[in-house]
Amino acid sequence: MRVLISSIAAHGHTYPLLPFAIAAREAGHEVTYAIAPSFHPLVERLGFRPVAAGGEIREAFGQVWAQSGKDPRDRFSTPPNEVMAMAGRVFGEVLPRRTAADLAPVLAELRPDVVVHEAGDLGAGLAAKVAGIRGLCHGFGRVAGGKMLARAGDHVGGLAAELGLDPAVVAGPGLGDPFLDVCPRSLQDPAFLAAFTPDRAPRVPLRSVPFAEPAPLPAWVGEPGPPLVYLTLGTAFAEGSVLRTAIDGLGRLPARVLVAAGPMIDAALVDDLPDTVRVEQWVPQADVLPHAALVVHHGGSGTTLGALASGVPQLLLPQCADQFDNAGAVLAVGAGRRLLPGEATPDAVAEVASSLLNDPEPRAAAGVVAREIAGMPSPAEVVAALLV
Structure with a gap:
């Protein structure tokens, strides 16, 4: 079977889609990956043929921010509802318009049997419908980060009409396609779950498998010693002052602290570190998590689900986008704590992190969710069921 998989270049x-893509290839399917050029090196290293589709997410956000008359440097102080409104335009209009246009000739030439489109990549799903190709929507986390997707839905109907589609057909989660949901039911938004009525395409549970590009772990990570605390603010919205605050707080603990600065913060600029703290530009997060006693992070979907899959308690420092919803979901199941903007000081970080390291209840709650995730169908099982 010819399979085209498409996601936003972030x-x-x-x-979250790569384990499914790898499972599809291992099952003998011919897999092509559609994504903006900045991610082609990754796709090629994994052995997939890339095709260019869609714009760069930072450029799209920059365009919408500029049109709003706001300074992008104010993104952390802009009210969340305004950020979500702008994100709705990015994911419901700017990016999908470009992706749908780019994929039209690709689909005409390749004629895949199925298009697997990531939940934020609505343009690929629309292009598949225009071409009359079966679509599957692959989630990337909790869909009440779906506030963003719901805002995107406010715009995508107009684009669907421009493409000759009935807006009613593409309404709802996943543009009406079967939805491969990597979020365990206990964390998923109840309103999203309720949307899957008998008259619409199904929600298909799919185990979240943390992915990491192959890279060596610092040798000391797996060595005996004080508990390991892993700190990251992700790859999209990291703020240097928040990272510094977290480092100053965690450096007071009787723990080893591994910091992943990511692409937004220059690790070389994070200096004057406590002796127990080590900063790396990039680490293979999926390989780090099983060693961690605590994960301190921004509340991104991948880190949230990855920590839960490893049964690790979390301290969340949400800043924007879907991070607040993810943090609230972790709190609701008792698997961690949260410090909102304005609450996160070195003292508060040290106090809450110390509590999480010493309190068995959050770890037990995380373990419950880890077992739930482990019981979900694997990518190989879902590939075997759906790619037929």
Whole structure:
């Protein structure tokens, strides 16, 4: 079977799809990956043929921010509802318009049997419908981060009409296609779950498998010693002052602290570190998580689900986008704590992190969710069921 998989060129949108893509290839299917050029090197390293589709997410956000008359540097102080409104335009209009146009000739030439489109990549799903090709929608996390997707839906109907589609047909989660949901039911938004009525395409549970590009772990990570605390603010919205605050707080603990600065913060600029803290530009997160006693992070979908899959408690420092919803979901199941903007000081970080390291209840709650995730169908099982 010829399979085209498409996602937005961002780590949080692409990494969740790669285990499914790898499973499809291992099952003998011919897999092509559609994504903006910045991610082609990754796709090629994994052995997939890339095709260019869609714009760069930062450029799309820059365009919408500029049209709003706001300074992008104010993104952390802009009210969340305004950020979500702008994100709705990015994911419901700017990016899908470009992706649908780019994929039209690709689909005409390749004629895949199925298009697997990531939940934020609505343009690929629309292009598949225009071409009369079966679509599957692959989630990347909790869909009440679906506030963003719901805002995108406010715009995508107009684009669907321009493409000759009935807007009613593409309404709802996943443009009406079967939805491969990597979020365990206990964390998923109840309103999203309720949308899957008998008259619409199904929600298909799919185990979240943390993905990491192959890279060596610092040798000391797996060595005996004080508990390991892993700190990351992700790849999209990291703020240097928040990272510094977290480092200053965690450096007071009797723990080893591994910091992944990511692409938004230059690790070389994070200096004057406590002796127990080590900063790396990039680490293979999926390989780090099983060693961690605590994960301190921004609340991105991949890190949230990855920590839960490893049964690790979390301290969340949400800043924007779907991070607040993810943090609230972790709190609701008792698997971690949260410090909102304005609450996160070095003292508060140290106090809450110490509590999480010493309190067995959050770890037990995380373990319950880890077992739920482990019981979900694997990518190989879902590939065998759906790619027929």
